[in-house]
Amino acid sequence: MRKNIISLILTGSLLLSGCSLVTLETNPKPTAAEETQITEETTTVKETEASVTETTTAAVETTVTEETKTSETEPVETVPEVTSVPVTPKTTGKVVILATGGTIAGVGDAGKSAGYRPGTLTAEDLISAVPQLAEVAQIEAIQVCNVNSDDITAEVWIELANKINELARDPDVRGFVITHGTDTMEETAYFLNLTVKTDKPVVITGSMRPSTSISADGPMNLYESVCVAASNDAIGKGVLVVFSDLIYTARSVTKTSTYDVMAISARENGACGVVRDGEVFIYEGTTKRHTSKSEFDVSSLKTLPKVSVIYFSVDMDPEILKYAAEHSDGLVIAGAGAGEFSEGYIEVIKKLKIPVVISSRIGDGIIIPDNLLVEGTIAADNLPPQKAAVLLRLALTETTDAAKIQDMFFEY
Numbered sequence: 001m002r003k004n005i006i007s008l009i010l011t012g013s014l015l016l017s018g019c020s021l022v023t024l025e026t027n028p029k030p031t032a033a034e035e036t037q038i039t040e041e042t043t044t045v046k047e048t049e050a051s052v053t054e055t056t057t058a059a060v061e062t063t064v065t066e067e068t069k070t071s072e073t074e075p076v077e078t079v080p081e082v083t084s085v086p087v088t089p090k091t092t093g094k095v096v097i098l099a100t101g102g103t104i105a106g107v108g109d110a111g112k113s114a115g116y117r118p119g120t121l122t123a124e125d126l127i128s129a130v131p132q133l134a135e136v137a138q139i140e141a142i143q144v145c146n147v148n149s150d151d152i153t154a155e156v157w158i159e160l161a162n163k164i165n166e167l168a169r170d171p172d173v174r175g176f177v178i179t180h181g182t183d184t185m186e187e188t189a190y191f192l193n194l195t196v197k198t199d200k201p202v203v204i205t206g207s208m209r210p211s212t213s214i215s216a217d218g219p220m221n222l223y224e225s226v227c228v229a230a231s232n233d234a235i236g237k238g239v240l241v242v243f244s245d246l247i248y249t250a251r252s253v254t255k256t257s258t259y260d261v262m263a264i265s266a267r268e269n270g271a272c273g274v275v276r277d278g279e280v281f282i283y284e285g286t287t288k289r290h291t292s293k294s295e296f297d298v299s300s301l302k303t304l305p306k307v308s309v310i311y312f313s314v315d316m317d318p319e320i321l322k323y324a325a326e327h328s329d330g331l332v333i334a335g336a337g338a339g340e341f342s343e344g345y346i347e348v349i350k351k352l353k354i355p356v357v358i359s360s361r362i363g364d365g366i367i368i369p370d371n372l373l374v375e376g377t378i379a380a381d382n383l384p385p386q387k388a389a390v391l392l393r394l395a396l397t398e399t400t401d402a403a404k405i406q407d408m409f410f411e412y
C-alpha cells in the first residue's frame with residue numbers, strides 16, 4: 001500500500017488576492033521502503049501531468065513490468081501496516097514559498113536540459129516533489145505568477161515586495177523563499193533587497209535544469225533555500241540567493257553561464273555561505289544598506305520609472321541614445337572597460353536631460369567618479385548594468401538630482 005507523506009491542502013486565496021495558497025502539512029514519516037514507493041508515485045503523477053514522453057513511458061513501464069514479474073514468480077509477501085508518525089519540523093513557524101515560474105517550474109522532453117517550457121509546474125507541484133521540506137519547517141506556498149523570468153515586470157516586483165512586507169508581520173512566518181527563473185533572478189533579488197522591510201530571511205532560488213531533465217537541480221535548490229529561510233543565521237542578512245549548495249547576497253549575485261548548474265555566482269565577491277546536508281553556514285555579509293534599513297518604499301506604487309540600459313560596442317550609432325532617452329526616465333550605459341565609450345557617445349550623453357548612470361559591460365570591477373567621461377553622469381560603483389537599472393528606477397521614485405543619486409549608488 002502506498003502512503004503519501006505529504007498532503008497538500010488547497011486553502012484558496014486566503015491571504016492575497018489573485019494568488020493561490022497551498023499548505024504543506026506534515027504527517028507520516030516514511031520508512032526508506034515507503035520513500036522509494038512514494039518517489040515512484042510522485043514521479044508517475046508528475047510525468048503523467050507533464051504529458052509523458054517516450055523515455056518516461058519506458059521508465060514507468062519498467063517499474064510495472066518488474067512488479068508483474070515478481071508477483072508471477074514469487075509468493076506475495078505480506079507487508080505489515082506501518083503506523084503513521086507525524087514529522088515534527090526542526091523549526092517552529094512557517095516558511096512561505098512564493099512561486100513565480102522559471103526553469104525550476106519547467107517541463108520538457110524527459111531527460112533533456114534544453115528546449116523546455118519554463119513556468120509550467122505550480123507551487124504545489126514544486127513542494128510536493130520535495131517531501132523533506134516538511135522536516136525543516138511548516139510550508140505554505142503562494143503562486144504569484146508562472147512565467148519565464150524574462151517576463152517579470154516592475155508590477156510583479158512591487159506585488160512580491162508588498163506580499164512579503166504584509167506576511168512578515170505575521171509572527172508565525174519565519175522566512176520566505178521565492179522560486180524564480182535564473183535569467184533575471186539577480187534583478188528581483190536586488191529589488192527586494194532594497195524594498196522589503198523585514199529582517200526575516202528572504203531567499204531566492206531557481207534551477208538551471210527543468211524538472212523533467214536528468215538530475216534536475218530544482219528540488220535540492222528548493223530544499224536548501226527552505227533550510228536557509230528557516231535559519232536564524234540568515235536573519236538580518238538581506239535578501240539571499242541559494243543555488244547549488246552556495247549562498248550569495250542579493251547585491252553580489254549574478255548569472256555567469258547559459259547552461260552550467262553553477263550558473264549563479266558572485267564573481268570576484270564570492271559566495272557568503274554554504275548549505276551542507278540541510279545545515280546553514282554563513283560566513284560573510286554585505287556592508288551596504290538593505291531591507292529594513294533601506295529608504296525605498298514601494299507600498300503605494302503601481303509601477304516604477306522607466307530606465308533603459310544601452311550597451312556600447314565599437315562603432316555603435318549614438319543616435320540610439322537619443323531614442324532611448326526620449327522613451328525613458330533614466331539611462332544606464334554598459335560601457336567598455338571602466339565605463340568608457342566613443343566621442344560620438346560622449347557628445348550625445350553631454351546633452352541628455354535625464355540621469356545617466358555609467359556601468360561596465362565587463363562584469364567585474366568598480367567605476368568611481370574619476371572614471372566618468374561626462375560631467376554630471378553617475379558612477380555605478382561595482383553594480384552591473386542590470387542592477388544599476390534596478391537602483392536607478394528606485395532612486396528616480398525619490399529624486400532626479402544626479403548628486404543625490406550618486407550618493408545612493410555608494411550607499412546601496
Ligand code: ASP
Pocket residue numbers: 101102103104118147148149150180181182183184206207208209
Ligand atoms: N529562461 C529561464 C528563466 O529565467 C531560465 C532559468 O530559469 O534558468 O525563467
